[in-house]
Amino acid sequence: MSRVSSARSVVPAPDPLGESLHLLRLTGTLYCRAELSAPWGIDVPSLEGLMTLQVITAGHCWLEVDGAPPMRLQQGSLTLIPHGTPHRFRSSARARTAPLFEIPVEQVSDRYEIMRYGGGGEVTHVTYAAMRFDHVVARRLVAQLPRVLHIDTWDDEDTGWIHSTLRLISREALTLRPGGETIMTRLADVLVVQAIRSWLGSSPEAGRGWLAAMRDEHVGRALSAMHRSPERPWSLVSLAREARMSRSAFAARFTELVGEPAMHYLAESRMQLARAHLQQTSEPLSDIARRVGYGSEAAFCRAFKRAFGVPPGSVRRGAPATEHAPRAGARP
Structure with a gap:
C-alpha cells in the first residue's frame, strides 16, 4: 500500500x-x-x-x-x-x-x-x-x-x-x-x-530567445502557467511564485530570455488568443473577455482596440485586425 x-x-x-x-x-x-x-x-x-x-x-x-x-x-x-x-x-x-x-x-x-x-x-x-x-x-x-x-x-x-x-x-x-x-x-x-x-x-538556434525561455527551469514554469490559464488574474508576484523566484529576479530573467517584460507578454498573448476566438467562434464578447482574463466586456473592448486599432466586434466582420490570420482553403 x-x-x-x-x-x-x-x-x-x-x-x-x-x-x-x-x-x-x-x-x-x-x-x-x-x-x-x-x-x-x-x-x-x-x-x-x-x-x-x-x-x-x-x-x-x-x-x-x-x-x-x-x-x-x-x-x-x-x-x-x-x-x-x-x-x-x-x-x-x-x-x-x-x-x-x-x-x-x-x-x-x-x-x-x-x-x-x-x-x-x-x-x-x-x-x-x-x-x-x-x-x-x-x-x-x-x-x-x-x-x-x-x-x-x-x-x-x-x-x-x-x-x-x-x-x-x-x-x-x-x-x-x-x-x-x-x-x-x-x-x-x-x-x-x-x-x-x-x-x-x-x-x-533552438537554445535561444523564446525557446530558451520555455526550457528554463523557472521562466518556463511561468510561461506554461500563463499559456494554460490566461484567464487567471496574474500579477508579477503570482507569476514569480509560479517560477519559484523572487519578484525582482523573475522580472529580470523573464525580460532577458523572452525580450519583453512578463506583463507585456501576458497582455499580448491574451489579445492574440482573443482575436483567434473572435475569428473562429461565435462566442459572445463577454465570454471571450472572461476567457482571456478581463472582468468586464468594456475593459476587454478597450484593451483590444488599443492592441489592434479596431473594436473586437469588427474582427468578426473581417476588418483589418484579421490581417495576419491564415487563409483557409488556399491550394499549395
Whole structure:
C-alpha cells in the first residue's frame, strides 16, 4: 500500500516546450499526392499563414527555398517549410518550372487531390501537405523555426522513428484505399511535430530567445502557467511564485530570455488568443473577455482596440485586425 501511495504522489516534471508542441493543433488545409515525370518543375508562391510538409515517397528531386541553398531530395526525405516561403521543385537543377496554380489536378475531396504532371520520363512521387496552426503559442514556436527543416531519413540512423511512418504514407499515397485521406492527415501531423522535435534536439538556434525561455527551469514554469490559464488574474508576484523566484529576479530573467517584460507578454498573448476566438467562434464578447482574463466586456473592448486599432466586434466582420490570420482553403 505504501508503494502505491508513493507512486501516486509523484508529480511529473513540467514540460513547457512539450505543452507548446501539443498546442500546435495543426489543421490540414490540403493534402496532395503528386506523380511527377521528368522533366518537370513547379513554382510554389508565398502561402501566407501556412506551413508545408513534403515527403519524397519515390524517386528524387531538387528543392529551392528562397533564402536557402538548393537541396537534392532523395526517397524518404522530409522537408518542412514553416513560414509559407516561396519555393520550387524540379526534376533536375535546370528544369523549367510552371506556376503551381496553372497545373491541373484531380480533386478527390475538399482536402485531398492528385497531381499528374511532367514530360513522361523518370517518375518522382511527392506527398505534399499544407496546414495552418491556430494557437497563439504555436505561432510563437513556429516563428522560431528556420526557413526550411530537412530530414534525410534513410541516411541518418538517429531518425529511425520516421521510417515506419513514411512507409505508411507511401502506401496510402500510392493506393488511395478507403480512409486514406484520414490516415494521411494524421500521419502528416505526426511528422510535423516529430520534425520540429528533431530540430529542437539538434539545432543551436533552438537554445535561444523564446525557446530558451520555455526550457528554463523557472521562466518556463511561468510561461506554461500563463499559456494554460490566461484567464487567471496574474500579477508579477503570482507569476514569480509560479517560477519559484523572487519578484525582482523573475522580472529580470523573464525580460532577458523572452525580450519583453512578463506583463507585456501576458497582455499580448491574451489579445492574440482573443482575436483567434473572435475569428473562429461565435462566442459572445463577454465570454471571450472572461476567457482571456478581463472582468468586464468594456475593459476587454478597450484593451483590444488599443492592441489592434479596431473594436473586437469588427474582427468578426473581417476588418483589418484579421490581417495576419491564415487563409483557409488556399491550394499549395
